[in-house]
Every structure is written in C-alpha cells, then in structure tokens.
Amino acid sequence: MFRDTILVFGGAGYVGSVLIPKLLEENYKVKVFDTFWYGNNFLPIYKNRANLELIKGDIRDINAVSRAMQGSNIVIHLACISNDPSFDLDPKLGKAINLDSFLPLVRVAKISGVNHFIYASSSSVYGIKQEEKVTENLTLEPLTDYSRFKMICEDIVLQEQSTSFASTVLRPATVCGVSPRQRFDLSVNILTNHAFSLGKITVLGGLQTRPNLHIEDMARSYIEVIRNKDKVVGEIFNIGGENLSLDQIAEKVKQLFDNGVEIIHLKSDDLRSYRVDSDKIRDRIGFEPMFTVKHSIYDLKAALESGKFRDPLGNALYYNIKRMKELALA
Secondary structure: OOOOEEEEEOOOOOOHHHHHHHHHHOOOEEEEEEOOOOOOOOHHHHOOOOOEEEEEOOOOOHHHHHHHHOOOOEEEEOOOOOOHHHHHHOHHHHHHHHHHOHHHHHHHHHHOOOOEEEEEOOHHHHOEOOOOOEOOOOOOOOOOHHHHHHHHHHHHHHHOOEOOEEEEEEEEOEEEOOOOOOOOOOHHHHHHHHHHHHOEEEEEOOOOEEEEEEHHHHHHHHHHHHHOHHHHOOEEEEEOOEEEEHHHHHHHHHHHOOOOOEEEEEOOOOOOEOOEOOHHHHHHHOOOOOOOHHHHHHHHHHHHHOOOOOOOOOOHHHOHHHHHHHOOOO
C-alpha cells in the first residue's frame, strides 16, 4: 500500500529528477507531469516501479492538468521557465508558463481534492538587499519579470488557501551540484565546468553575494515539508545553505583543482546581491542543510572527470537557453 499520491509538475527537471527517486523510496505514489524537453533522466532505474506514473503534458493545457490532478493528495509545483536569462529569451512564453497558467492550475487543484500545495518560488524575489539576514519578513523587490511573477504566484496560492486546501511556499537559493538532468547554467556549476573544461574561470562581477544550496538538500526540504504539513500550512520559507560572493565561489572552485586554474573578471549588469537567512524552517521543522558548496564542487569535478557528462560545454541538454532554441521554443 502506497502513502499519499504526489503530483509533481516539472518533475523531470534539474531538481525534480533528484527529488522523484527520493519520493519513490519513501513509498509515495508519484505522478510526474512534464513536457520532458530535457528527457526522462531518472527512468533507467525507476521505469518499472509501480508507484511511478509519467504524464507528458504542458501546464498551459488545463484539461491535461485536470486529468492529472485526479486522485492526487499533494502537489509540488516546480514547473517554470527557469531563471532570468531563459525567461528573457521569450518573455511571452515565460509569462504564459510562469504566471498565466498558475491560477487556473491552483483552482483545479482545490476542486480536485488536493490537500497540500507546495510552490517553488525563488529567493530572487528579494532583489538587492544590504541586510546581513534576509528573512521572510522583509519586503520583496524583484528586479525582473521572472522574479516578479514568482512573487505574484506566492500571493495567489496563499490567497487560495482554505480549510481543506493547505499551501506552503518555498524560496530556494541557487541550487548547485550533480543531477540526472544536469544544468551547467547555474553559478557554482558554471564555474566548476569552466575550470575543468577550459582551465579558467570567468566571473561576471564578483562582489555580488548569492545564497547557494546543494541539490540534495533542496530535494530533502520538500520531503520534510510534506512530513510536517501541520507546521508549514500557509507559511513561506527560505531554503538556503551558504551565502557566498561569486569571488568566494570561484576561489573554492580553484582550490579543488590542482592545475593552476586562472580567474578572469568581467563587468556584469546583474546586480542582484543578497544573503538569505533560513532560520525559520530550521526552527519550525528542524530542517538544516547537510551539504556545502564545496561538496557540490567536489561532486561536479568527480562527475566531469569520470566522463559522466557528454560535451559539458556544448551539449544543449545542460543549458536551458540552448535547449529552448534547439526545440524552437523561443
């Protein structure tokens, strides 16, 4: 007998393909709703599991969403055009997926009997902050449409909450590390890939401070939020690990390579700088990260050296923008 049925929108993505195996091992029945633009990367091991259902669909298709929602107790919403550069490639597409589809999807979840809706927002909603501790109580100052739509969706899902429909919002830091659906367009992953593939690291700016989170901890946080539903209803939580400047990340990467990696600095128009405080989720449900940025760099380096990734600089499957262009999505 399986535990609750969890429907994961965007479950084949960078985070989802690490999370789904963990949910299966926890004996949940899992439904993955995804366009599969980047493949079904957890399938080789789990394709014959009785508690895994794959649904190819687009969250803009509300009829497909409604069919998938039937029998689901919990929804984890990961699906979006992820990060600012990918969003900017086609703002109309980004808005349709990241914002316009969201309220209809939430309302279908309510009438379908979903009792816990977990929304993946982003710590980018904070914009530029000088405070040493950026807590969930600070005002939001999103700098881009990507982060502004994340902020709006937070409000939507919390306003739609009822006695039978609980919601929780997570604001993750920038995720890093190895995944079955690998990405090399995120800061720690980019710098590690460049150190391995090029022997040099190009840092855009350098002084901007960003929160970082190991992908294993990101996946763990969803499981802990599900387990502790009664303590997280109607709440927003930062999920962060280490707050580091881009220069500090580059130095950590360089230290793990023994071949004299060079660090090059270029100017950047990306002024986002903030340090996330994650005490709230620690105090509420006891969740704390187990892994560091250094762990991510070590794992990435080992995977690159083993040949795990085919053409890590050029393969479009590792880069959202390249893959979107390849599929003529923008």
